[in-house]
Amino acid sequence: GENVEQHPSTLSVQEGDSAVIKCTYSDSASNYFPWYKQELGKRPQLIIDIRSNVGEKKDQRIAVTLNKTAKHFSLHITETQPEDSAVYFCAASSHSGAGSYQLTFGKGTKLSVIP
């Protein structure tokens, strides 16, 4: 099955600096890669996603890059703000035999933005 590794597990940055979180996956058949943000005590919320036919996608201060050959993808947050502090999860989608797509999640990165 799919295996997703996520690094680092914790990340502290000064407000205004950039943050980068990296993930690798094992299944070359995976073709959809979402990123979720989870604030303390809340549900994970989708913040950005990318498909394997695209190398990069941006949404304001957030961008995701994908290197399908190397099987890794990264989340980039620029001009970080205190409200960016949260746990971020990457995931890779694989097709199950039961006709459903499953997401395999990384273990998460706790991002702290220091004012």
Add this chain to the structure above:
Amino acid sequence: SQTIHQWPATLVQPVGSPLSLECTVEGTSNPNLYWYRQAAGRGLQLLFYSVGIGQISSEVPQNLSASRPQDRQFILSSKKLLLSDSGFYLCAWNSGFPKETQYFGPGTRLLVL
């Protein structure tokens, strides 16, 4: 638009007691439904998923079971809770191929004492 509900929001149960958590989705039909557990400070562990009424797939052997009695209802159950069942239980849905994005419910926080 689609909405996903979970209840109860929080639950404190003694060891050995039964459990029933409910998840319902509005605004869509024939969704794929998922149950995840998240231990404190940890990642998301997929427990069960369902592609239709009465169809349940289990990801890990455990003390829990799931059922899907209606198209938009997904229930997580246990006959006897263990201390290790404590955690944050999240239900999620997607609309299936070609859309793989999963959307999470608000979650149920379970504490087993």
